[in-house]
Amino acid sequence: MKDKTTRVKNSLGKNLTDNAKTRYLTFSALYVAQGIPEGITYFALPAWMAMNGKSAMEIASLVSVMLIPWSFKVLIAPLMDRFTVLSMGRKRPWVLFGQLGLILSFINLGLVTDPLNNLSGLMVAGFLVNFFGAFQDVATDGMAVEVIPRKEQARANGLMWGSKTIGNSLALITGTWLINNFGFSFTVFSLSIAVACIMIFPLYFKERPGEKLLPWTVGNASIESRKTQLRSWKHIFKSLYRVVILKSSLVLCLGIFILGIMYGLVDTLLPIFSIQELGWSNSYFSNILSITTVIGGFLGMFIGGYLVDYFGKIKMLTLYLVLATILIAVFAFITQLWSSIFVVFTFILFYYTLYTFLCIAIFASAMHLCWKKVAATQFTLYMALSNMGRAMGAGLLGILKTSFDWEMVFITISIIPFTLVILIQFINLKRHRIIVQSFDVSVFKMAAPPVVKN
Template sequence: MSPSASRPSNATLVLLASLYCAQGLPSGLIAHSLPVLLRQHGVDLALIGLLKLLALPWLLKVLWAPWVDRLASPRLGHHRGWILPLQSGVVVCLAALALLAPQTLFGSGLWLLLGLLVLINLLASTQDVATDGLTVRLLPERWRGLGNSLQVGGYKVGMIVSGSGLLLVIDPLGWNLALGLLAGLVLLMSVPILLFPERRLLPFQPAQAESALGPRLLLNHYRGLLAQPGMLLWLAVVLTFKLGDSLGSPMIKPMLVDQGWSTAQLGQLTLIGSLAGIGGALLGGLLYARIGVLRALILFGALQALGIAALALLVGQGANTGLVYAVTLFEQMADGMSTVALFAAMMRMCRPEHEGADFTLQASAQLLLSGFVGAGSGVLAKWVGYEGLFVGAGGLGMLVLVIVLAHAQREAATKGARLRP
């Protein structure tokens, strides 16, 4: 089915929002709730630190993503045939956690807990590959910004529910009932994809997929992606677009801690900031449909850089709560808008029947480099101070927009050459 430029149906929007929310539900449990619960049960800090390693499947999924694009279920449909079993597996794992006593899981059964969490991340990260591929195929280019708004917003809503929400209800409800409700929510999020008639609307086109199924599939798939005209310059955009944000944002909370902010105050700021980020993502998606990819990348990238640089105004101003909220919420909104623009632009570079893996390679490369840069933000803050860090990160964010312009010029020149007789 050739996608039209009309706005996607409400059923399509609900489908995508439910799939990305389903990914955020277990992620919030692992990232936000479990570290608190483990420490309350006396688990060693070194073991709690291992939770970060459980996210490795999200980085390594690039290694098996081509098989998600290549293999399709003749009965369930291509992406649906992956998403339904994988999401069902997450439900089973969460239900297993709900049936076990927390005293066992956080004591003698700790390694069982860690094993189930690795399995949950493996299932959810692979579901993400199929979901991204489905999103690219479902949405016409004009509305991919809105699709990525649902991606960012749905994922953050899921993380809020299973992070802050779970911590609020676990004392009155208990571990077993709270985890059972979480499993039930993921199951509820599976209803839209269960009802989605993918075989009729988006039939698999094996002629456009890779012919190989063995070990050469990985090489053939990504070699084909990198061979596209202008792809190397575009990858430079992908790798650098969020570097300013990655360098500056990790130091926001340490700076506020140094200025006397309590854990409760930071928790409230984080929650409201997450909601601002969701609002920014939704606004960015709507504006993307009106102004197009280039203007969105330049405008939202500039706002992102301005937001990071503005954090320098908070140095020594921790007691000015209004200023802290104004600047940090602006930064969160700009981050949501710029993320939507980048992800929507990444979808433009995906080939038919290669959507999931092509998007995964770009996203994984961006996250990996951003992670390395973010890891050095503390060292740089000690060297130049918070103010120097934020101003420098904002300047870096503005500088990388030159690469965006270079990519746009090359793309325009390529289109002009195609139009000439």
């Protein structure tokens, strides 16, 4: 009997809440689906346009328009927490909608006629791809927070983030080759098949036992979904405020924003530094970036999450930030070695590996702090703060480079992770969970309104 039970637990099940392998596989696949369109729209498409003589202004305007939908995430998340087809799960209906929209919008991108001379058409199509990409991202993160147990969150985030990085890089490499040999439309249609195939996962796997697979199939809302579902905007924002105002959550908000500044500074710095200071070509830099991010993605998938699970989120965050401080500071003081491709390649490789590991630890910590009632909104708030930090970091680079040389710019950046080492020590994940659990107890004691089954 024991062997039979073990075999059942180790095999794939149809419910995300019942089986770890099912969760890992499903969320990794959904993150690959996000990475493929991003690899095309953010890297392969702009590079193809640049190769065909399009101006920096045209390319920059296209990319800026495509990035706009990601700022809508803060508005999308409360919508998902407020409305759903509860009999199909709290977030799975939204995942299905977002994934379907991502598939159709990606195909639509391939239908743009004469894309090199149709900037407005590319803007509209690219905007839609990223809108549904952001939509699917919010829904996937919200579902992950609700169905992934705390002990699995770091490992799951490692697999998810690594999968997205690999999907992004492989789409860039494959997409560039296909565009050069078969054209833009053929490339997008070919890669959209991969995105469409991933639809199988949210279609086949349900959140919890007894729920409907599709609206017309048999099933009912689970008891847990009914308990955690909020039915008014007032309750959503009141609950969000109640959990975000806790000390550990406020500290994480500040930490994520500051860390985002570092991300924005380095991401903006590297292409300028490598091309203007080191004399690299843009294609050479792109190849180096693809190689290093793929390596970092693989390490994150198979090592990053495990380390956070084994040693703890705050301990590993502290270690990663200390290593990031040392890495950036040491690079700043070895200016005489910047001419060595090996040295710079090693720096970029270690930075993006640490970047991946930091993202895994940060996301796992953010999930740990989330209250299931407002999971999508709360987690999206954390990510929105990171995006705001990135934007500020990108803008700060121009100011820093105007005032200082590259050596001083790197030294200034190294101060950021050092500051965060001190800040994150004020996060107490265990105490935060105890307080959030007391919220649930107080809510359950209150009389609940009648629920109509879907």
